[in-house]
Amino acid sequence: MGDQNLSRLVSPRSVAVLGASDNPQSIGGRAVRNLLEFSAYAGGVYLVNPAREIVAGRRSWPDIESLPEIPDLVVVAVPAAAAVAALERCGQLGVRFAVLFTSGFGEGGGEGREYADRLLKIVESTGMRILGPNCPGLCNINQRIGFTFSPSFRNDLSAGPVGLATQGGGLGRNIMQSMDRGVGIGLWASTGNELDLQVADFIHYMAGKEDIRVIVALLEGIKDGPRFMRAARYAARIGKPVVAFKLGHSDYGRRAAQSHTASLTGSADINSAVFRQLGVVEVDDIDELIDTAWLLSRGLPNQMKPKIAVYCSSGGTAALAADAIGLAGIELAQFSAPTSEILGCNLPAYAAIANPVDTTTAVLKDMSIIDRTLIAVCNDPEVSLVLYPMALDYGDVTEATVRSIIKVNSESRVPIIPVWMSDRQGPGYQLLAASGLPPIRSIGKAVKAIKRWIDYGSWQKEGKREFMPKMLSAPEFVIEDAPSVMGEFQAKRWLRHSGIEIPRCEIAASPEAAISIASKLGYPVVAKVVGEDILHKSDVGGVRLGLASDCDLENAWNEIHANVQSSLPETHIDGILIEAMAPSGGLEMLIGLSRDPVMGLIITCGLGGVYVEVFKDVSRRMLPVDYEQASAMLKELRCYPLLTGMRGQPRRDIAALCHLLVKVSDFAVEHLNSLSEMDLNPVWVGREGQGAYPLDAVIVGWGLDARAAPLACRDGEN
Template structure:
């Protein structure tokens, strides 16, 4: 990918052959001291390491250089661990030396006020002008767990022993470290990038890198803000193309969260609804907290989800098994139906009082007969109708629980069907550690476990049915000039020219013209003020409906003009024939400052604000995506006809979405907002009753 949204090759940053620490120190507790310790002592880095400190000849047995210029080579990476006032000068010197990447650990930039933001902007310009890519500032550094290279000041790095196939990309350091430490319950990571203020390199760059990293199968990301929507979408697209799921937690879904983000990283939070729509369209699995983030990432790393997910529940507590089965049903998941051979084998292996359907309850008899689980768990996992086995563990029975955990680990080695143990007890006995050491990331509760399975199953269905879109934001261009669309009649004329149905109507400049229009149109009428200044006409008395006859139309014209004139210029009154009854929907497009144009469809009229029943997608649309939008509405049954009402023309609504998508695609640079509300869906066809276009 080239251009302003280019995603760089980060191989030399993630796996450098040489590193310099600028600000290396041996002062106890210092930033530079911890960074030196992590790279020289706690890492397995076998490349060349250089230290820069003009006041030391050597640190920890390694010689120090007085400045960057005196280094014998240009290292791949410079780790900057000096106070903020000297950082920009150090970066310029690194760039002049030919260093490819700089990691700025120092804080005191965009997160601290106007002066800090100005300094951070200078940092961004250094990257843009010199080509040296900058990671940070205000970050804990970069942690390559798979190769054990810690370019970080984190005092916890020495304890990062367990690795795995998950790549972690975050903006914040504390929550990122929380995700890394999920390794304590089995979710090992290969790489953790914590970008801090992300003056130059951002989360998107590392999502893209991880999409191409053979050691990473699932990407977990925690986003506080999104500055470059095109770059992030390109990274998501690369991950989708590589078949690597992305699991995301987006902070900033409430006003309080947005404020906290702005004070923390000065990042653009964006609209939560828009972020969620973009994530869903790219198959990004959105989650609600850090536990769920790692539960889902681990499960996706354990096994690729099938298009249809059938769950078996297996355990030794009847109550826990029943509760798990109930939660599976409440989550909209499917309990597997065992093959008769499986049921017969379970009945033969288990006591008469055990439950051999689904859920399977091997009962407390497993305490006195430890072999019960050995003989039966593998049978359940091997059943061809089972896609996942949920194993609730409500209590810790010490050695007995450890034995059960060992059986789970042994069975998992023999089957591709993922086993999901759920450690529900507050007591973490040896059984918990057995599971963690075997690579099981046990959820902390049944509801979290079932939610993780729900996310896993949803992603499997997305993989089977969907494909990543080509977002309009990446290529905004206008291929045709936009005609005048200042007023509703002009907007409707533009729509009609594109084959979109609008009511028959005429603009009346006088009451007499309204009388004439009513006579020509006939029937019941709607009259609306025509004004470029009054987009919300009904709020000021600018709309009258159910008007019948020429004289009534003339009187309505007088009433509307009198009501609207104090609020803005009036160019006349639109006289339209009333449309037949139908279901009122909303179709709208807006240009998001981060992601570009998105289209919305939902229940329209006054109901849109009351129920908030909408679906959003990036433009442009294709027929499959347009139909998915309509089918995803909670109000979809209204279109099929309720209580004897006739079915309405869903195909025509889908066609309208596609027509609007085409129109906006042709005029992307000129359209900021397009609001069609209401759109009346009829038993045959659709008709746009009101239209507003905002440049």
Template structure:
């Protein structure tokens, strides 16, 4: 058994991508059928390593190859069985393939989970067959599997024969249409090692293919288009495996808006998840999230050309002052850094360019390109030779026929002799000979400055992330996935119960007590010392201020008495059905300080997620929140606190005292440890958490805890 199989999450997919024998079930002589087009791709446009067996009980031969009446009649178990029969026959064929000992089955047929409940039941049966037999199933409702570097098309697509540019990018998608869009970026010069399009993911999913590509020696970068997640645990393990292998993963997650979510669910019956949480998970795992297809191609290809250090400074180069200035604006707005030339580079450029040319960064070589065919070779070489230059953004603002072709060929020559990436940006809609020269050389010109700058930003950021990543970070998995299942019943603890539960875990709160009647509340306030806060205690009231259930700043016994009477009267009028268990009397936090928010929710896909931001009502107004999967470390607590825009308020903005950041980070760490130790806790809401000046601590002033209602002892 391989190390991959020992992990329990992944199988060895080498023979799926490189089969020694293939069976085509539903082979057809009709070129316009799925079985006919698949046979044509395999027979005419693929380099098969071994026999191709055709299964068709009504034919003796097709296209010169003999037909077998069934999979069971084959002389040997095939490594891969490709199934193209109608949906009603697929389950029976899968059973036959499993019985014969086929290692993999690719189900091209549609009409399953994307169609409704009956189709989802069929997919459940597919999973059961896979688990029982060990035969892994790819699909259904997919365009097949293409290993471009091996020239193997297990697909019915008529475009396979046209999309055969080999290369270093591994492509893993759910849908076929957008995957083919990436494949056809070969027209811009990219090369693809293999494309796996998983469809409905009844068994194998995108995570399996990412994991395989992380080990594949011919893959440098993994590009993926995700509609939904079948298993958060597998996805996390797959992309972490890619990071361990030093391979970037670039992802386009579709289904972010309400419209997009509905479309993704109807397309592949996937769980799309919450956009904010998905983006946070990708960022935390070092997956580069992009927003569109061009951005995905530009970013993946730049990474395939050269892995970054994370410290790169850029040079903007071109023959147009306006173009390089616009590029400089884009670079500055993205927060990227322009390189500063060393003296010898500046002197070299001065000697090559006329006095009116711009020789600082950006470099504008101007109209000299019309009269000096060596100008780009010499000046661009001077730029890439500078030790402070990590990348050159070369703007081609327009097509000047032979002039731009010569410029492009100069860039190709310089690139051949340097490891510094030259990223061309072809800004004109006229794709002249210069553009095609760049494409032919594999420089893959970007079609807009905005996309190019975004790609460079992603490129540099991944270099920083891979150097700073914690290879030992293992997020807590979802122990039992509830995707597609009803959530278990829950109950909300009263504030008193919640604070007792959290307090035993070391979460700090103010001194407090519960009174069952008003005079007892007054005595309790006297004991605690003023000022105090009075709150209603009721398991049915989570947001006390909305029903008049809170009074703050009570400085003497009479104020406590009056406030408690007002609280009870207001609650009786606004929440008459709520059961009142008493009044919570609590010392007030000291003057000053900053109020923040700390929350935890258990995501159905990725498990417990901790959120941090500005407290009170501002968390909902400004949505200035940082999030992380658990467990947290001291380093992640520190980065969470510092990445929110409100951090200057905690760091002593405008001459105020710095807050007790150490205590705040300790509180976040304690919450993380508490959640991991208490899997019955579904949600936590600490709002506000008061953070005092250095040395004064961080204290949760309110607490809401929701637990699974599995027993009567959740808070014990």
């Protein structure tokens, strides 16, 4: 199912419509009308309806076998049972592609799962690819072809460089109708329940198409993580931006997405981490999806660190834009002397000629001022983009302003981004749309799009697109049974065996043994309860720190036993782990591994100890992680200043923490299909030169007992 050559789906030589109808309100009737009346399709069209000899004024055929040729594509508009039987025959005859409008294939947990299984067998046995089921079809706007039943197809025909792949049809059509403000969309595939073809397949296909410059993906769920990763990586390596809006960030959203498309959603945080690492530009809403994609379709920033100019005719609007730009961390350009001279010569003395530019009402008297000053700003060597917010619609004045923007944009070496802030959409708005300068509807939305544009350009220039996720080269992972838990002592033994530094520790079965171990390790020590059913030792009073003497240790032994028996009276205590106490003054971090059902094993680092649940300050990556990526993970954290030494605090051993992250990554790669989770929390990070190592460890996975056996504790071993 990995073939992304979809050219005979997008532009088939011939097509058959199964369930063709004369009823203009039926699915089959609308599909026929879109294809025959509103498309410019030049290939062969065969209408199939066993009950009629004539449909839409053309000959109708009783079944697929009676057609004079085997079509590249069948469009299916019949009920599920009939659709399955027909597609079985199509697959046997050699039809290459099918668009399946029909629902009733077990989506949302409903009936019809057996039909879905039969369709999968068709794909596997014949190689026929299926778009759908439960989808509105495919629209090849650049060639004006519609394999869809949507009554809106005839109105949404503005071709352009944006490729669109969505799972849902309603939101996909919503994006298509951004054509009304000037966005050109070349191809839209709505994948529905993704029984076979997925959004990822269309990302891969469109990445190789010259008429598509940017790809938009609207995702309710991702069924196949590796397939998505391959497609996104392929697009990134070609230099084709992918802009994605992923639904399902809340519990409500996840449930709604699953019921709609029957897709897995995965963890939103992990999806976002994977997107960032693969260069996928993730956005937060539909408007931002279109705004960002259209800006990227106009090209990438012309500088490594782009700077922005603001040009408008309202002081308050200029201040509003400058504030939004500053809050987003974007830099305003400083104009060169020639630019400032042109502005000074053409604008009144009371105008603002530094960045942002406020022309004032002087342009009402002489509109040609805009032509002369705006092009000067666009051509300034420090400027990568010009933001032109328009706070209100002044009728003829605004229309003339827009004509200047369009003229200057055609001569400018950088993009001009018009922002139409008024609810009154006069002729000026329509002019912008018609000229291919889609107006963004607020300064905030415009700045968000610009920030994404800058970030993607930086990502491309930094050369990160060659990263190869380990998941793509690893053997297929199949869960056969529930994972088991390896407790702290055995987990630490396994980690130490893999070259990760671990504090010296031993398990004591009596107070006397504990004192003996402590005398070898040297006080102060830590005492922790050991029990098969005790994972969160602190929660049951099973940890005592800073024990400085035999007396302290004996008291701690008694307290731990009393606390645990009080909290968990049925739990068996196997012993007490005695461990050398880490030096005081260390910073507590965490390093973890977790297996996402879609994206596989992910490594996490962040602020540790009890604070992880409160602040949730973490950074995530796919495997493997090298030193550079480990350093980048730490710099993403809000707590990073604590590592660098803020307000008189000592600088921590960042290098040791980075090396530890790399070692954990190497450990995870080595045991990729054995690990479900690993929690190293806290990880002690000392001052510069003191190192970084885990103080606690829990590993969850498969086959752990066998792996741990060679490392079983022997008396006196630490």
